[in-house]
Amino acid sequence: MSETTAAETTAEGGHGAVPTGPEIPSGAEPTRATARRDWPLYECFVRGKRGLNHVHVGSLHAPDDEMAVHAARDLFTRRNEGVSIWVVRASDITASSPDEKDPMFAPAGDKVYRHPTFYEIPENVPHI
């Protein structure tokens, strides 16, 4: 086996081996402009069945809100995975910092008295 094989390929992703060597450039600048490039990114949420919350399932690009709903149906509910879909432009979402040490969530950390297990109840007291 040649050494170049080693440098050029590796098993990546579910569908198998692909070249990963230095001859495969990455990060080059895009060269072509298309209309589709400008389609906004939508985050999609699906209610699996009545009684459940909508849950984030992924994202897609669409030219407008209505097309985003149609595309989300085709992409995320091909097997009856949902009874309702929400889509929202990703740019309209405001998020907290992802860091788990973020001070945003610190105030809840030392308030153990907000949890039922903080309170000791004798075992002979029923239904509590």
Place this chain on the structure above:
Amino acid sequence: MSAPTVARPTEDELQAQFDATIAADHRIEPRDWMPEAYRKGLVRQIAQHAHSEIIGMQPEGDWLLAAPSLRRKAVLLAKVQDEAGHGMYLYSAAETLGADRADLTDKLIEGRQKYSSIFNYPTLTYADCGVIGWLVDGAAICNQVPLCRSSYGPYARAMIRVCKEESFHQRQGYELLMTMMRGTAEQRAMVQDAVDRWWWPSLMMFGPPDDDSPNSAQSMAWGVKRHSNDELRQRYVDMSVPQAEALGVTLPDPELALDEATGRYRFGAIDWAEFKQVISGNGPCNEERITRRRAARDDNAWVTEAATAYADKHAS
């Protein structure tokens, strides 16, 4: 009253936090800090996985108009549509890392990013559709199930969706082959011929041997990959041999034999020279696959342009 201030963490602290998350087997999420090599490696892996799904529509897509019955046609159509969906889930995951999906498609078409070598082989008979479902999707399942625990959250979640659907792919293929094996001698010969042509390429799907796969160690240390190439390949062979026996076909490897001591199957040497040829662009169908992908992008551009024009008109 002044607002509380938080010191910006240093690079070392960020790295330590990332390492701790990986060590605890927790998931990395899109807005987390991550080493640049982790991000770049993931974009490359996920994009190439996505490209494989999209190009992977073509070999079976060739048979959509020649399916032998309405039932088979409906099944094949659903399967090919799933592959498109898998590509979309994966491009979506790549975008959470800052990649642009139109750029990724351009890179594929311009030969700057690759896809799995397996899709550069032709589908010569309808039995090939069955064998792709059984062997090729079977190998994909072997690769993808561990990726459901990949350290990068969006990739792992995309893989969970993909794996749920992949089981249908494998079973419809195997059922198709069982049906043909119950048919005429000619049909059985078609199945055996397809198995002969697809067995070795499907073993190559797992990539080069471990001692020849330099990126694997880092990928496993980061929890992106969970098992080595050879480990997964061995698992695949062990799963496939009894399936071949049940089907009544012979796998084209005279050295294939059960090792009584380990309970695992020994198999013959893989032709890595062929693998290298195919992956370097010299396989039977490389040019055809990319030509068709380029045509899909360019010939259908008017559809996206029309949708954009419609959206613009109604936005104001």
